[in-house]
Amino acid sequence: xxxxxxxxxxxxxxxxxxxxxxxxxxxxxxxxxxxxxxxxxxxxxxxxxxxxxxxxxxxxxxxxxxxxxxxxxxxxxxxxxxxxxxxxxxxxxxxxxxxxxxxxxxxxxxxxxxxxxxxxxxxxxxxxxxxxxxxxxxxxxxxxxxxxxxxxxxxxxxxxxxxxxxxxxxxxxxxxxxxxxxxxxxxxxxxxxxxxxxxxxxxxxxxxxxxxxxxxxxxxxxxxxxxxxxxxxxxxxxxxxxxxxxxxxxxxxxxxxxxxxxxxxxxxxxxxxxxxxxxxxxxxxxxxxxxxxxxxxxxxxxxxxxxxxxxxxxxxxxxxxxxxxxxxxxxxxxxxxxxxxxxxxxxxxxxxxxxxxxxxxxxxxxxxxxxxxxxxxxxxxxxxxxxxxxxxxxxxxxxxxxxxxxxxxxxxxxxxxxxxxxxxxxxx
RNA sequence: GGUGAGGUGGCUGAGUGGUCGAAAGCAGCGCUUUGCUAAAGCGCCGUACCCCAAAAGGGUACCGAGGGUUCGAAUCCCUCCCUCACCGCCA
Numbered sequence: 393x394x395x396x397x398x399x400x401x402x403x404x405x406x407x408x409x410x411x412x413x414x415x416x417x418x419x420x421x422x423x424x425x426x427x428x429x430x431x432x433x434x435x436x437x438x439x440x441x442x443x444x445x446x447x448x449x450x451x452x453x454x455x456x457x458x459x460x461x462x463x464x465x466x467x468x469x470x471x472x473x474x475x476x477x478x479x480x481x482x483x484x485x486x487x488x489x490x491x492x493x494x495x496x497x498x499x500x501x502x503x504x505x506x507x508x509x510x511x512x513x514x515x516x517x518x519x520x521x522x523x524x525x526x527x528x529x530x531x532x533x534x535x536x537x538x539x540x541x542x543x544x545x546x547x548x549x550x551x552x553x554x555x556x557x558x559x560x561x562x563x564x565x566x567x568x569x570x571x572x573x574x575x576x577x578x579x580x581x582x583x584x585x586x587x588x589x590x591x592x593x594x595x596x597x598x599x600x601x602x603x604x605x606x607x608x609x610x611x612x613x614x615x616x617x618x619x620x621x622x623x624x625x626x627x628x629x630x631x632x633x634x635x636x637x638x639x640x641x642x643x644x645x646x647x648x649x650x651x652x653x654x655x656x657x658x659x660x661x662x663x664x665x666x667x668x669x670x671x672x673x674x675x676x677x678x679x680x681x682x683x684x685x686x687x688x689x690x691x692x693x694x695x696x697x698x699x700x701x702x703x704x705x706x707x708x709x710x711x712x713x714x715x716x717x718x719x720x721x722x723x724x725x726x727x728x729x730x731x732x733x734x735x736x737x738x739x740x741x742x743x744x745x746x747x748x749x750x751x752x753x754x755x756x757x758x759x760x761x762x763x764x765x766x767x768x769x770x771x772x773x774x775x776x777x778x779x780x781x782x783x784x785x786x787x788x789x790x791x792x793x794x795x796x797x798x799x800x801x802x803x804x805x806x807x808x809x810x811x812x813x814x815x816x817x818x819x820x
Numbered sequence: 821g822g823u824g825a826g827g828u829g830g831c832u833g834a835g836u837g838g839u840c841g842a843a844a845g846c847a848g849c850g851c852u853u854u855g856c857u858a859a860a861g862c863g864c865c866g867u868a869c870c871c872c873a874a875a876a877g878g879g880u881a882c883c884g885a886g887g888g889u890u891c892g893a894a895u896c897c898c899u900c901c902c903u904c905a906c907c908g909c910c911a
Contacts, residue, residue, distance in 0.1 A: 453838035
């Protein structure tokens with residue numbers, strides 16, 4: 393969430409930045425400010441009364457130790473002050489809760505370098521890597537998968553309904569090979585620590601990484617104990633458990649940046665996206681992903697974002713897949729992100745690019761929610777910057793890979809890097 | 821699920837009703853001294869919020885969370901959460 397001080401001190405700046413996103417978040421700023429003013433005045437009043445009570449109570453203690461009577465003083469405290477204090481306490485707490493709720497609904501400010509624009513058409517296309525492959529045949533992944541028995545969409549639907557995928561045989565093995573390849577690359581060559589986190593996460597974690605409260609309808613929730621509100625959620629991305637790993641901690645500046653890589657399945661309702669990019673395995677309710685997460689200092693976070701994107705690109709380069717990079721404009725930016733690069737891989741079967749990774753710098757937007765800080769060199773505690781992305785979504789990577797590798801004889805040639813992980817050079 | 825023990829500042833760990841926001845140690849920061857990849861001495865050193873134009877300064881809250889008792893709670897009572905140990909059940 394945003395810093396209430398920033399909103400208070402530079403409301404116009406905040407509103408202007410929010411306006412670049414489109415939407416109506418700028419309008420919410422005034423409501424926050426109204427409540428903030430009220431909150432502070434009741435808080436001040438409460439604190440003055442508390443100070444008075446404290447002073448009197450201390451005096452009672454002193455007089456008692458001298459054996460003097462303190463009845464009058466005691467009455468004064470309990471009658472006059474206590475009643476008022478409890479009322480002001482309630483008011484203050486309500487204002488605080490309201491403030492948090494209000495702040496949770498307001499999106500992050502786009503970074504100054506982000507191109508201004510209404511929607512995806514204003515995104516900035518950056519140079520990618522490689523070229524569109526010249527293919528003799530150009531079957532798409534659905535055809536290829538069915539012919540070679542790599543996955544079974546019909547039976548997946550039987551098990552769980554539409555929008556599910558079941559990899560089979562060599563397809564399952566290829567998916568596993570891709571996961572292992574990526575984990576090994578990022579841990580051995582890029583210096584990330586591997587984590588294998590829980591897939592079920594608490595509401596607090598979902599709030600910390602901004603999936604909640606705004607996007608609850610897109611998430612899968614479990615209700616083990618509806619009365620206690622102990623609701624758990626299926627993680628929609630490893631970003632959630634991994635970024636929250638250090639929540640409510642104060643890290644030493646010298647241990648930053650923290651770099652994590654995690655493989656997890658991801659669960660998404662994809663509510664409202666029926667019909668969009670849904671062919672085959674491109675948009676499903678459960679998919680595997682290898683995610684990168686960094687926790688950094690404020691000074692280094694954009695540097696770290698660049699290197700994160702490079703780490704992600706490396707996977708595609710080693711797999712010989714053509715891709716491009718898109719810098720999202722203000723209107724296309726995700727709720728919590730200050731700056732985002734999408735990596736889009738070329739899919740010969742779709743004859744288009746597929747978004748396969750979204751690399752974002754959240755600055756301290758998530759860290760404020762998670763209360764994740766670091767102790768700077770000068771001894772001050774600051775909110776950390778969190779980054780994540782390049783979580784190459786496995787089904788789309790899989791699709792691009794088999795479409796790109798198809799040979800005139802109907803087989804699929806795999807990139808050299810995968811041979812040892814897969815145990816063969818070709819699928820035929 | 822049952823029983824027992826426990827949750828205190830970045831860390832370790834004292835503290836059982838009134839100058840306790842909290843001893844001590846470690847870590848960190850600053851200075852001094854000895855000239856050697858460090859030691860010693862001294863000082864500083866929690867967080868959030870509020871007041872103040874700002875700095876200085878002042879104030880309030882926070883000892884797992886939430887309630888309660890009391891003029892006053894880290895300290896007493898209740899509920900919950902978590903950790904550890906043992907038992908039961910189970911992959």
